[in-house]
Amino acid sequence: MTPQKRDEILQVGALESTLATELAAKYETLSLPDGGDRAAFLAEHAATVRVIVTNGRPGVDAKLIAALPNLGAIVNNGVGYDSIDVEAARKHGVGVSNTPDVLTDTVADTALGLTLMTLRGFGSADRYVRAGRWARDGAFPYTRDLNGLQVGVLGLGRIGSAIAKRLLAFDCAIAYHNRHEIADSPYRYAASPLELAESVDVLVVAAAGGPHTEKLVSAEVLAALGPEGYLINIARGSVVDQDALIDLLASGGLAGAGLDVFVDEPNVPARLRELDNVVLLPHVGSATARTRRAMALLTLRNLESYFTSGDLVTPVLRPRK
Ligand code: 8YV
DSSP: OOOOOOOEEEEESOOOHHHHHHHHHHSEEEEOOOTTHHHHHHHHHGGGOOEEEEOSSSOBOHHHHHHOTTOOEEEESSSOOTTBOHHHHHHTTOEEEOOOSTTHHHHHHHHHHHHHHHHHTHHHHHHHHHTTHHHHHOSOOOOOOOTTOEEEEEOOSHHHHHHHHHHHTTTOEEEEEOSSOOTTOSSEEOSSHHHHHHTOSEEEEOOOOSGGGTTOBOHHHHHHHOTTOEEEEOSOGGGBOHHHHHHHHHHTSSSEEEESOOTBTTBOOHHHHTOSSEEEOOSOTTOSHHHHHHHHHHHHHHHHHHHHHSOOSSEEEOOOO
């Protein structure tokens, strides 16, 4: 029997190995090479690609979309799709899907853990014990309570709301800023990121990345948090002015920061790594075995659905039929 021609998918970026294996078992898979090899690769394979599967890095730009004449969908194994040029996809009738809901609770848990670690200095306290300083230097310095604080959530979407819900259990007073006020929200609305920062002790960034939110947390917003204020970011590094953040953390203009995301991942500036009032995580917001499996399964369902019905299960943008 002659083997059937299988649907071809193009992997952009390094997918986790289980998902990559599952894709390869079912579909004809290609991986987009970096840099110089790309033109030759596209000259040979561009016409066969029907779907891109990506984890958001290094991204899918207008040039790549235009180079693939039979591309119908971009399936993103992640909720944030800021590195995909959705406008270019729309222009070419290409659908885009992501993995909402399945990671909400895990990312919100990460935000809470990071907030507690940052305010209570648990990372630094752990290093204190390991370095033998407890026995040598005595008790660890006092830190800050989370319970009872005013917390601002920038971006009260699915993840922001799950974070707010958890903070209520810590008796925190919640305020938020979104582009639009949410009519029936139980939380106080702040008309701008600045107004939000001025009125809270901790600012948690949960807004989507992309050009609309680039440096939304500006130097001015960060300064408004003040020397007793904290910044927590589990969204995208691009939402925060990272250089201004480092300056304020280093000069005492801000008490501390907990960061799971950075401007140029996986590169974290040395100046930031040298500070002791920050907790730095390697973008692990959704990185538990259960949640990553749920994300991969939703990615596979989107792919399957596109090949069988021409539509996506969790579309950000529906494909043109
Ligand atoms: C993942 C994320 O790091 O979902 C997102 O937007 O940032 C993370 O859950 C990423 O998508 C890897 O697949």
